Amino acid sequence: MAPRVPPPRGILPHYSVVLLLLFSAAPVLSRRQEPYYGRLIGRLTQYAHGIRGTVYAVDESTIYVRGFAYDGTGPDAYFWVGDSPQPSPEGILVPYPEDYTTRDPPVLTAHSNSDILLRLPGGRRLKDIKWISVWCRRFTVNFGDVFIPQGLDPPRPRVLPEFKRLAHGLRSGNISVLDAKTFYIPNLHYDGAGPDAYFWVGNGSEPSPFGTKVPNEMGSLKPLRGYQGEDIEIVLPGKMTAYDIDWLAVWCVEYRHNFGHVYIPKDLDVPPALGQTKITTSSTTSQTPFSATNNCKEILDKRLQVRWEIQGDHVQITLAARLRKEQYMAFGISGAEGRAAMLGADVVVAYWDTRLNRAVVSDYTITHLAQCDNERGVCPDAKLGGSDDVVLVSGSQKNGITTVTYRRPLAATEPTKDKEVLTSRSQSVIAAFGPLNSKYEANAHSFMDTTRNDVQLDFGAQNDNTCIGLAEVDPLAPSPWPPRVISRTHSLSARIGPAAGPRGYSALTGHPSWGIAWYINDQLIPEIYVERGKTYTFYVEGGEDRTNPAKFHPFYISDSSEGGFGQKREEEQRKQRVFAGVAYDSEGYPYPTAVGRYCEWTHKTIDQAASSATFEDYMKTLQLECNDGEPAVLNWTVAHETPDLLYYQCYTHNNLGWKIHVVDPGTPVPQSGDRTAAGAAATLAVSLAHALLPALLLVR
CATH class of the missing domain: 2.60.40 (Immunoglobulin-like)
Structure with missing residues (x-):
């Protein structure tokens, strides 16, 4: 019996998709007063x-x-x-x-x-x-x-420890802070399997989602590739310095997981960043989709970039973001000065019209937090008897990024609907993402979920640029491997392994992956077939160290295709039915029962999924690493009333597992092995047809 893990006494943070985020413009206080020249x-x-x-x-x-x-x-x-x-x-x-x-x-x-x-x-x-x-x-x-003053002690680079090793084979030599903006990372190893991993810096006692991406050694903000013992230098973005941060990490943004980090000492005394450090890797290249102006701010959790340039009595603005199909981005002047106010706001809604295959911009006024009824609400100015003062300049969709440039007057041409764009001082702005309705207009409700922080922009500024680029999407992904099937097996091992990028978890399930997944009997997320009334034993090796979330994956069985029972709010937990792997204490708190030692299939070098023609080829690039200890043993007797479709999942994380098909005894099922979904379905259909043929003949 696996040792009982104490139940959590609180709900883990739940990060919902926020449609409108407004960030405070207050600067981060540096531990060293700037400017600093040495x-x-x-x-x-x-x-x-x-x-x-x-x-x-x-x-x-x-x-x-x-x-x-x-x-x-x-x-x-x-x-x-x-x-x-x-x-x-x-x-x-x-x-x-x-x-x-x-x-x-x-x-x-x-x-x-x-x-x-x-x-x-x-x-x-x-x-x-x-x-x-x-x-x-x-x-x-x-x-x-x-x-030279006698006894002058000039600033010196500072040598730090290596990256803490938490996940994905991350390790390095001792990291050096060469100057206030430059880190030297020798002998860097990382398997490259994190789906949304970046160099990441921030404040606080531990790495957290509230950090900032740092471009890689090439100056790019694409998700990190694999490294095999390379020596690299990375440079902090914008005006940020090493004095502004508490840690440097390799962090998965989408799944908010820390693969490893190093702390920045409070007593740094390193050289200023004045260009004296020679970057030894390839010359840096900006990945930003803009080139027209040097004024740029990142808002909406750094998912929206806003560039602007004063052109006479107009301002030209460029918006860029990774938008889903039929989703808009909005930006404009707040309805009140000094705070985020939707009522009275003057915004421009921009999107890519798939019907016309071009960018569209529209001038909106928000007179009420409701759908536009042609008199009030979130309405295009033209619907309220006004004029659309916004002119589209250009638009594009490239590598997953939608970029729209437009011009609008500085003056409020219609005082009841427009706001003046100031060039003499900063003013409050708002921004949003949201879905378009059937009329290709912004839905009112998408403006409702807001924070209350004020964001200030100085439209008259020169060279006010803190943007560091948007991650692009590779449109040329290799085809996925065929799905795997396990049937007629009553003893199953459950270990952790890489999600195999575009060929593996996401391609098979259609769900996002944070880089790892369950390997059942050393098969990547196979579809398991079980019979009602029979008992199945899972030997679970997902980790038992609750202090390291990246290696703590209790196993459970649920009707949820997402999983992550332990990180859900109580009302969300009630929406799941759990069939094995979770118990409740005397106070009604849930806790996982399938907690055992940690075993993981790791990359021998970097992730070779893209170049491996078959899953068997891919397995040759992996090696099994196990901690000391014993696996947890989960015995599950499938009840007769069990639904036809369940999922094996991770208690603490979303999207690690896949399907369990529950069938009646004697029902034909696909053979264990490598089959396409269509092939497995066809085999099952033929088997069922043969089984039912005598009965059909009797009916005739």
């Missing part, structure tokens, strides 16, 4: 030629000169460093710019207010020099200098 060395002393600038130690071999000025008239002037008591000809030239293409370093040209990054040559460090000078070699003249 350790202050001092100001350049001017002796000639208008020398000016403030000098900082970026790291032990890099110098930053902020606000540098020089008239450029010296015939042979260079940045110059040395260890003599005073600047002298015995110094060493520091080339600027560093990437010069001439035979000799270029002579220093004129600067009025430049920010300059200098790297000490020949492996020298700040402790090896005493001064920095602008020096003319031809006339041995010092135009300006600054001396």
